[in-house]
Amino acid sequence: MPVKHIPDIVVGRLPQYLRSLQRMALEGRQVTSSQELGERLGISAAQIRKDLSQFGGFGKQGTGYDISFLIRQLRTILNIDHDWDVAVVGAGGIGSAVARYHGFTDRGFNVRLIFDSDPEKVGTQVGEHTVQDYAQMAEIIEQAGVHIAMIAVPSADAQDVADKLVKAGVKAILNYAPISLNVPPGVYVQYIDPSIHLQRMTYYLSR
Amino acid sequence: MPVKHIPDIVVGRLPQYLRSLQRMALEGRQVTSSQELGERLGISAAQIRKDLSQFGGFGKQGTGYDISFLIRQLRTILNIDHDWDVAVVGAGGIGSAVARYHGFTDRGFNVRLIFDSDPEKVGTQVGEHTVQDYAQMAEIIEQAGVHIAMIAVPSADAQDVADKLVKAGVKAILNYAPISLNVPPGVYVQYIDPSIHLQRMTYYLSR
DNA sequence: TAGATTGTTAATCGATTAACAATC
DNA sequence: TAGATTGTTAATCGATTAACAATC
Incomplete structure (x- = not known):
């Protein structure tokens, strides 16, 4: 080929x-x-x-x-002839919804880990997953050999999370926080920001 | 200009x-x-x-x-010098998370309505919103003059929902269901499908 | 075979970049 | 003024499309 x-x-x-x-x-x-x-x-x-x-x-x-x-x-x-394990950071509305979502399975991905820094959330169940402490995230992700993560934390925390993920060996980040991330070469970032999509359409709408 | x-x-x-x-x-x-x-x-x-x-x-x-x-x-x-009202269709994980999300407010959008066809969900509270019956959706949306909607229902139902939305006067659809929608000219669709973003990155990853 | 559809080339089209005069 | 940065033009670069020979 x-x-x-x-x-x-x-x-x-x-x-x-x-x-x-x-x-x-x-x-x-x-x-x-x-x-x-x-x-x-x-x-x-x-x-x-x-x-x-x-x-x-x-x-x-x-x-x-x-x-x-x-x-x-x-x-x-596309390198999805075998599934990838995925970590979710942030167990708020979006993070929880994504972690519970079953639509990734036949598309090449399996959510395996979810983290949050809120002590109220750590230990609780989100779908099949138990929320783990953000303080242990780097260690756990590195140990598990997870290379893909989704960020679903407030914008203010997103860059710090990204830095930690990169240090832990994550190579691909899907960022739900509405903010641009800086990552080193060899790390890939994609963004999901519904407001951007909506604004792209309102341009063509009149009132 | x-x-x-x-x-x-x-x-x-x-x-x-x-x-x-x-x-x-x-x-x-x-x-x-x-x-x-x-x-x-x-x-x-x-x-x-x-x-x-x-x-x-x-x-x-x-x-x-x-x-x-x-x-x-x-x-x-971008036509967001005034806010737009938005309807959410589907009160599952994604729909609920989006309806509760506060990040739209300063970006030009306000979620005003949420619908579901599940009788168990109709009448329940999602954030500040009460889930309304999908059977009344067209009427309510038309009445309220809402022109933007988000679809967060299973793929199998998404096209039917889109057809109903279009009939009710919706001009812009943000589709969270992983399926292409057919809409008439003058109606705009944008897609959010996390798997597509992830696959776009795994192409560059090696195991 | 006849009909259909690919793979590929060359032509067109459109988007990005480089460069710089204008000017704050 | 001198330095900085825009707005814009022309040149480059890249992506899309049209067309058709190859071939199933």
Whole structure:
């Protein structure tokens, strides 16, 4: 497989392809085409073919793509052919909801740990998990070999949490706090901030 | 103000500028520069100047940008100089967390309504809100003149909810269900799917 | 075979960056 | 004034699309 430099914007589309394909598989479908996939996602067929062909020829001329084969290929490319353990930091509303959420399981992730610094919360149950003390976080995460974490703490604490996570060996952070994080090279951060998405839409709305 | 066609990618950066500026204001800062803003966000100074200048000359040569002035301008551009009422559909983990979240208030949004179809949940309290019956949703939303909604229901129900919302006059949907929605032109959808963000990072991780 | 759809190239389109005159 | 930083232009860079030969 010719591993060139894949543009980040292409990498960002692969999970979308995967999600649609998994949905099709769930619907009992066997085969799809770049055109059909494109219609579902609002992406041009040419773009989907070009993106996929960067990683190899996964389709058949005249036929299209075998859905379960393509799912397997994408899972391998995205490094989710085996599940990742995930830690959640913050057992407030968002952190608890995310820790209880069952939608990660078939997408390559398993929440294993949840931490909070509030003594009232430490020891309580969130879904299947027991909230552990933030003071022990670094040690526990390092010991468990967890490399992915979600931050769901107040903005004021988010950078400190990120620093601790990085020291503990975390390489990927999904940040629910509405603030930009500084991390060293080799550590990846993604952001979820609903207000940003809403503001992106209100631009187009009139009153 | 010369209103050209602004590329969507530019519109998508404006909320990020606004968020950083609001944070700077909170820190007591008065003035900033395209360079400083760029460093905080990982965006080039030239790009920030170019983006902002699409809407007018907001800065002063030699000085930079007045933070609170630029905040006001951006809020006007993004249509959040007045708050928007928001409805939440689904009072499960995510829906409840979002409805209780206080972080929307100073970003231009107020959650006013929350709905669920589960009779066990209807009538219960979620933060300051009473869960209302999904069966009355369309009527209540239309009556209240709410134009923005968040969908936090199982994937299987999300499209039906979206259809009902559109009929009730909703123009902007933030969808937490991991599925693509079909909506008519003039209705905007944004997606929040943590798995997609995580997969985007695992591509770069090795085991 | 005939029809369909891929993989890939070349052309187009759009976004980012570099550079600098204007000016506070 | 001298130093700093904007707004804007032109050049570069990269991404998307159109088109079609290859082929299932």
